[in-house]
Amino acid sequence: MQAPPAEIGMRLEDVDTPALIVDLDALERNIGKMADLAARAGVRLRPHTKTHKCPAIAHRQIAAGAVGQCVQKVGEAEALVAAGVRDVLVSNEVVGESKLRRLARLAREARIALCFDDADQAVIAGRIASEEGVTLGALVEIEVGRRCGIAPGAPAAALAQQIAGTPGLRFSGLQAYHGRAQHLPTHEERRVAIEGAQAAVRETLAALERVGLACDIVGGAGTGTFQFEAGSGLYNELQVGSYAFMDTDYARIEDADGGRFATFEHSLFVLATVMSRPAPDRAVVDAGLKSYSMEKGPPWVHGLPGIEVIGVSDEHGNMQLTSEAPALAIGTKLRLIPGHCDPTINLHDFFVGIRGGRVEEIMPITARGASR
């Protein structure tokens, strides 16, 4: 782990670069808005640690009303439980004896659940949980977006019945997350995709009812689609993550009003320094694709006109300037909005929390790299 790029009390412009900056006011407004939206829809909120990787932010979300956290990886669950989070759902399958045993041991200190889409894996997990003297919550993941998941309806209900009869496991509901739907560009495409997911959930709930099983959790949803799941009357937990930060990919998708995604604010920035001015119409910053991920395109420059990131290499961002661009002396610091928040955060060891132009908090990204 590297040394933090800032000290408490420092001015934003004195933070060393590249640094991952979070606007604490915007972050807290985003967290509060999503908590309100979930409360008004009458559904529980279980935000996703895969986005922030940071117990300090998980605690803020829980303080605002979230019931706990989702994770994708056992290592993320370990980071949360070590920091006192007491309700963690692995919204993913967990394969392999060593990982299942680590997860089972966490269940001595916290309420832990995970997902299954395969009968043999449920047998293995039940055995390990029993050996460790714990009970793991077990959700059946149904396939709604061509990734993991068992077929909805009767196959899912059969797996649920098997789980319900497996010592060490407690059948806890359904996982029905449609990942690809989050980034579909239009409101209508996202609505239709989640309508399909809802049909799969409805069919599976009916099949479960026929075998006498009820769901504690019907979980899914992300920042792109949560309004559909929240209003479905089927889902009761939202697993949103990006809403806390936003990114250019979410900014580009259209909301119902036809404009840009408008509900949440950009709170996350990569602070970068102009390190070269090779030509009057070009500037190079000291942050490249080891400071922000590029699979959703280059970052946007925040708050300044006439600057476009036109090329990104490992350690450099190459910027084209128009006549509207401000004077950009070497040493000038810029805020970049990343294309995709989750993998960008996973590159950094710290969030530098800024309020009123000063560093208020340095939050370790404890689960950075916790991919196992």
Next chain:
Amino acid sequence: MQAPPAEIGMRLEDVDTPALIVDLDALERNIGKMADLAARAGVRLRPHTKTHKCPAIAHRQIAAGAVGQCVQKVGEAEALVAAGVRDVLVSNEVVGESKLRRLARLAREARIALCFDDADQAVIAGRIASEEGVTLGALVEIEVGRRCGIAPGAPAAALAQQIAGTPGLRFSGLQAYHGRAQHLPTHEERRVAIEGAQAAVRETLAALERVGLACDIVGGAGTGTFQFEAGSGLYNELQVGSYAFMDTDYARIEDADGGRFATFEHSLFVLATVMSRPAPDRAVVDAGLKSYSMEKGPPWVHGLPGIEVIGVSDEHGNMQLTSEAPALAIGTKLRLIPGHCDPTINLHDFFVGIRGGRVEEIMPITARGASR
């Protein structure tokens, strides 16, 4: 930092996933081949730490004949000097008093040089080096590939003269790296691009001769173009990095014989586990874009037919299987060849070094995240 995914002596198939695996035999053959190529061309080899971020690999390269290492960032230089490397060139501009002061302090223990493309920055660096009681080597970076760098010829020579007269700095030569040229798809395109860089170097060397300055270092080159720089009669140090590992992007570029890049072997893999088999023709692995970078496309599956990575999300790799694919039970481990080695390595905390099917060495990626 996360716990290592393996223990010494463990079989490859028992390594936890996702894990960054390096085939030590292939790595050592690559390191030896490049050392031989440089020696035969009569040029020095100064491999790039930005690729491996790992002092243990730097030491292997130096033991094979390299004169030292290149880095892009002060934090990488700190990791090397702390591990005993005594000759480090920052092949990049360094902006900001705190970074320059950290770098100057390293010069008490090691030979340190950095690049300049701006007169004011040379003044600042000279002042800080003098305050710290050290002399920093100073290269003039000339623009050869539309990134950083001052114009070749007279402007570069004027900056060199200024540096030569600046206490705290020692004029040490030219930096002329053409980054974009490395990945041009055909041999001929790469040859022409480096011909352009050579013309800029030649013009600048002539301008330097007119003002009575000689170059200790004329540096540049990468894995895609090094044969052109090595044979130029102008460059005397090669700054190659990827050759130690290779990736799909380098595998795709054509070599002189029209085939795939043939000189170096793939030694780097992301080990991943099949975690879901949602359909007979699909499998999902537990490694996504937090385990390998995606800006050069999805990874290839190594050594097995009929498997294509068709979709990648944060923690999942979605694979399409043809009838040629082997049985892929849940739990099967696969080796993925990343699209781009440098940013993939920067996601991981350890290389797991494999020889003869067993874990021989676990190498900490000490400079992972050292972006400042």
